[in-house]
Amino acid sequence: MNWLIYASMPLLAxxxxxxxxxxxIEMMFRPVEFVGKPPYLGWQGIVPRNVGRIGSISVNLLIGRLINPNEIMARLDPVELTKQLREPLNQAVTEIGTDLIAKYQPQLWELLPADxxxxxxxxxxxxxxxxxxxxxADFSGNPDAYLDTRDMAWPAIGAC
Incomplete structure (x- = not known):
């Protein structure tokens, strides 16, 4: 009879x-909104309650250790990038140029012949x-003047 108790111990454990x-694990993530009488009588999942702090720590770690705009820009070849962007750039120039000229000088644009x-x-x-x-070239020299990587990452975290 003792063997039954000993055999059931690992299963019960x-x-x-x-x-x-x-x-x-369920309590870490649920409920998303606070349930109960705030601020002390009730429960909210640990992750949803601390999403801002967890997000800012994640962004700081990610940006500080993995993403370096200077390294990314150092890897880019301006000539190759310009070559690859030539066709999309031509399309954008046509669309944007037409829109801007038509917006700021509509009469002149309409009076010009198609040629x-x-x-x-x-x-x-x-x-x-x-x-x-x-x-x-200017961006490569000082990417921090153009990009705020923390600000770019924050909307994705704030949406959580």
Whole structure:
């Protein structure tokens, strides 16, 4: 009869261990909103309650150790990037140029013949790669002036 007790001990321990771990994990994430009488009588999951603190710690660790804008920009080749962006840049120049000229000088744009409009857009498209190369060079020199990686990461965390 003692062997039955000894044989049931590991099974009972496994069941209790599994159940308590399952409850603990559930309590970490649920409920998302506070349930009870705030601030002390009730419960909210540990992760939802501390999402801001957990998020800011995660962002600081990620940005501090993994993402370095200077390293990323050092790897980019301005000539290759400009070459790869040539076609999308030409499309964007056509669309944006037409929209801007039509917005700020609508009468002049409408009075220009189609050849004149194409000539203006072609001139803008010819100058765009040089502008992109200058922008990339300036960006490479000081990416922190253009990017705030913490600010970029924060909306994703704030949405949690």
């Amino acid at each position: 496994a069941f209790i261990g599994y159940t308590t771990k399952l409850v603990a 004149g409009q194409r000539l203006i857009l072609r001139r803008i498209a010819e100058r765009a790669p040089n502008a992109v190369a200058e922008l990339i």
